[in-house]
Amino acid sequence: MIYLDNAATTFPKPKSVLKAVKTALNDYGGNPGRSSHKFAIKTAKEIYDTRLLLAEFFGCPKIENVIFTPSCTYGINLVLRGLLKNNSHVVISNVEHNAVLRPIVGLTDSGIKFSKARISLKNDDETVNNFRKKICKNTKLLACLSASNVFGAKLPIKKLAKLAHDNNALFLLDAAQTAGLVDINVSKSKIDFLCFPAHKNLYGPMGLGVLIINTDIKLKPLTYGGTGVKSRYYKQPDVLPEKFESGTINVPGILGLKAGLKFVNKIGTEYIFEHEKDLMLKFYNAALENIAGKNIIKFYTNDSLIKKFPGVISFNFKNKNSELIASILDEFNIAVRAGLHCSPLAHKFLGTLDCGTVRVSPCIFTNKKQIDKLISCLIKLNFSQN
Amino acid sequence: MHGHDFFIIAVLCFMKDCLILIGSMTKALQAQKILEQHGVKSDIRKTINSKDGCGYCVFAPNNTKNAILVLQKNNIKIKGRFPLEGFS
Numbered sequence: 001m002i003y004l005d006n007a008a009t010t011f012p013k014p015k016s017v018l019k020a021v022k023t024a025l026n027d028y029g030g031n032p033g034r035s036s037h038k039f040a041i042k043t044a045k046e047i048y049d050t051r052l053l054l055a056e057f058f059g060c061p062k063i064e065n066v067i068f069t070p071s072c073t074y075g076i077n078l079v080l081r082g083l084l085k086n087n088s089h090v091v092i093s094n095v096e097h098n099a100v101l102r103p104i105v106g107l108t109d110s111g112i113k114f115s116k117a118r119i120s121l122k123n124d125d126e127t128v129n130n131f132r133k134k135i136c137k138n139t140k141l142l143a144c145l146s147a148s149n150v151f152g153a154k155l156p157i158k159k160l161a162k163l164a165h166d167n168n169a170l171f172l173l174d175a176a177q178t179a180g181l182v183d184i185n186v187s188k189s190k191i192d193f194l195c196f197p198a199h200k201n202l203y204g205p206m207g208l209g210v211l212i213i214n215t216d217i218k219l220k221p222l223t224y225g226g227t228g229v230k231s232r233y234y235k236q237p238d239v240l241p242e243k244f245e246s247g248t249i250n251v252p253g254i255l256g257l258k259a260g261l262k263f264v265n266k267i268g269t270e271y272i273f274e275h276e277k278d279l280m281l282k283f284y285n286a287a288l289e290n291i292a293g294k295n296i297i298k299f300y301t302n303d304s305l306i307k308k309f310p311g312v313i314s315f316n317f318k319n320k321n322s323e324l325i326a327s328i329l330d331e332f333n334i335a336v337r338a339g340l341h342c343s344p345l346a347h348k349f350l351g352t353l354d355c356g357t358v359r360v361s362p363c364i365f366t367n368k369k370q371i372d373k374l375i376s377c378l379i380k381l382n383f384s385q386n
Numbered sequence: 387m388h389g390h391d392f393f394i395i396a397v398l399c400f401m402k403d404c405l406i407l408i409g410s411m412t413k414a415l416q417a418q419k420i421l422e423q424h425g426v427k428s429d430i431r432k433t434i435n436s437k438d439g440c441g442y443c444v445f446a447p448n449n450t451k452n453a454i455l456v457l458q459k460n461n462i463k464i465k466g467r468f469p470l471e472g473f474s
Contacts, residue, residue, distance in 0.1 A: 033411035036432030036442070044430075048415040064412055229410040232439030239410050 002334045002370045007149050007177060007312045007341075007361035009199045009206055013260070017203055020259035024252040031248055033228035043251055050258040051241070057261060058194060059185030060212045064240040067211040068249050072176045073099040074222070075195035075211035078244060079172050080104060080143070082219030086111035089138040091131055091169075093155060094118045095148050095346040100174050104143075113138070116345070121305065124156035128163055139169045146178040147309045150346035150357065151300040154178075154309040161190045170215060176200060177311050180264050181273055186214040201272070201311075201363070202264060204257035208250050213240070221246065267364065276362045277310040279371050283360065284313060286375045291382045300350050300357060314350070314357035317381065322356040325381065329358075332377045336360050403450045405431050405443035406457065407466040414442035417462045421446060424456045433468050443468065 003011045030040035032047045051066040060066060069075040080103045084090065092100055094116040104114050115134035120126035131142060142164040147154045157173060164171040170192040175184055179194075180201030186194050192215040198204030213219070221236055225246030230237035237243060264272065284299060284306060291297045300314040317325055326338035339356040340347050347353045360374065408414040414430050421428045421444065428446040446453035450467075457464055 036430065041430050044411050044415060048412060048419075051412070063416060227410075228440065229442075230438040230440075232437070237410075237438075239413070241412055242410050 002373055004360045004362060004366065004370070004374065005335045005337045006363035006366070007200070007359060008337055010201065010203050010363045010365075012365055013203055013205070013256075014263045016259040016263055017205070017256045021205055021252045021256040024255040028251055028255060032251065033242065034226075034248075046258070047249065047251065047254055050254050050261075053258060053261050053265075054210060054212070057265065058179075058212055059187040060214060061187060062240075065213040067213065067241045067244045068254060069195075069209040069211050069244070070207065070250070072174070072195045072197040072209040075193075075209050076100055076143075076172070076174055077103045078211060078222040079193045079195070079219060080107060080141075081222055083170070083217070084112050084140060087138055088112050088140040089136055090114040090141045090143055091117055091134045091139060092142075093127075093131075093144045093345075095145070095150070095153060095343070095349050096143075097145055097149055097174065097176065097346075098342045098344070099176065100143055100145065100172075101345060119153060119155060119349075121153055124159060127156060128159045131160060131163055132167075135163075135167050135169070139167060141170050141172055143172040143174070145174040145176070146182070146184070147311060148343070148346050149177050149312060150341050150343050150359065151314045151350060152177075152305055152309040152312045154182075154305075157184075157191070158189045161192075164192075165190060170217060178309070180261075181269060181276070181311055182309070183269055186212055190214075192217070198253060198257040198260065202257060203260035203363075205253045208253035208257055210257075211244070219244075223247065272364045273310065275364060276366070277307060279362045279366055279368065280306050280310040280313055280360075282368065283371050283375065286371075287315070287378060290375060290379050296382055297378070300352070310362070312359055312361045314352075314359045316352065316355060316357055322352075322358045325358045328381060329374075329377060332373075334374055334377060403445070403447055403470060405433060405445050405468040405470065406450065406453060406464055407433065407436050407441050407443045407468060408457075408462065409438075409441055409465055411442050413462070414444055417444050417457055420460045420462060421453055421456055426453050426456055428453060435468055436466060438465075441465065445470075 028043040030043045032044035051063045054066045055063045076099050117131040117134045161171040172193040173191045175196040179196030194212040198208035199206040223246045224236045227242040229242050298316050322338035337359045408417045426446050428444045431443045431445045
């Protein structure tokens with residue numbers, strides 16, 4: 001199988017991640033933060049070390065502000081529901097994933113209001129200006145993705161964070177597609193809340209996300225329960241990270257993430273980025289050259305966008321349903337994702353809400369031979385259409 | 387340092403080894419790492435005797451006073467201390 005759906009989840013995982021998960025199940029079976037026997041403390045130390053590595057990787061000065069969540073989406077929900085009150089206003093981009101859009105829409109029942117700012121693919125200052133126009137006196141938060149999971153548009157994070165703070169608002173970054181592929185430093189970029197999954201560009205297992213808090217503003221927890229600390233009290237304790245980690249945490253996932261993070265650190269985000277960029281530019285240029293004319297195949301990107309962020313490329317064959325193309329590629333053992341990618345806003349922006357797109361997304365394990373095979377399959381498809 | 391902190395240190399100068407209550411497991415591990423960086427060996431122990439219920443402590447045998455000073459200097463909040471007898 002040629003796996004080109006890494007924007008959904010990366011595959012394969014590094015051998016070190018597989019080994020770490022197996023080791024976690026075999027050797028780190030104690031429940032961390034509950035008991036005090038050696039077995040539990042051994043596990044707790046590994047969890048702590050993972051927090052430390054994450055804090056260093058993402059520039060977070062406080063280890064306790066690294067929170068493990070069941071997913072990136074959960075972390076985003078935690079921030080939105082924990083922060084926003086009645087009459088709060090949020091500004092998001094007009095290409096947000098449902099992980100940001102849906103909780104905000106859900107919160108409109110509680111009196112939360114939101115506005116969508118149009119992004120510009122050509123001019124970051126225009127994007128920032130569009131966000132600025134949507135800010136009002138009740139704006140408490142600017143929330144946006146780091147890069148679109150549909151067509152890879154990358155947003156000007158530092159400038160948007162500054163805009164938020166200049167207007168007494170906080171900044172939430174959905175880094176689902178970029179954490180591990182692009183350098184993100186919450187301190188330098190002044191990101192207040194950073195959410196990302198373990199299982200995409202950090203090569204960890206599914207079922208785990210991370211929220212990094214870089215502000216002193218208090219959030220209400222999303223779930224309440226046992227935390228292993230202050231257990232005499234009926235109220236949820238205010239101690240980080242335990243305040244947001246009720247219940248038993250995903251130890252195998254976390255130790256897998258630790259191994260994935262070490263893997264990314266060893267290779268370097270820059271190297272991984274350049275690797276993916278070379279592959280996607282090859283794919284894009286070869287497809288345009290070899291498939292009869294731009295009228296047959298339409299790409300929702302260009303050279304310059306790919307160089308800014310190579311994680312995803314979306315395309316369509318004219319008059320062909322995207323799911324049909326994906327299922328044909330599946331017959332050739334090529335895995336891609338088609339449809340709306342949980343991002344109806346992005347597809348509305350592209351004009352593909354009715355047809356979706358076919359999305360190709362590489363990882364560090366993708367190679368040139370696989371891209372060549374994809375191109376030759378698409379050429380075959382083109383011939384059979386003609 | 388506050389007056390209360392001087393009091394704790396003064397009392398501890400005349401005390402035997404005890405468990406130093408830090409609070410959560412995460413904080414206790416942080417405290418242990420800091421102690422390690424300063425050459426103080428310690429274990430993590432748990433007590434149910436704190437006013438908050440369950441809490442994690444660091445135990446630095448024969449080095450309690452030094453451990454407390456290191457933790458204080460590194461802004462680790464000490465929530466109390468418990469004698470070794472009767473801890474859980």
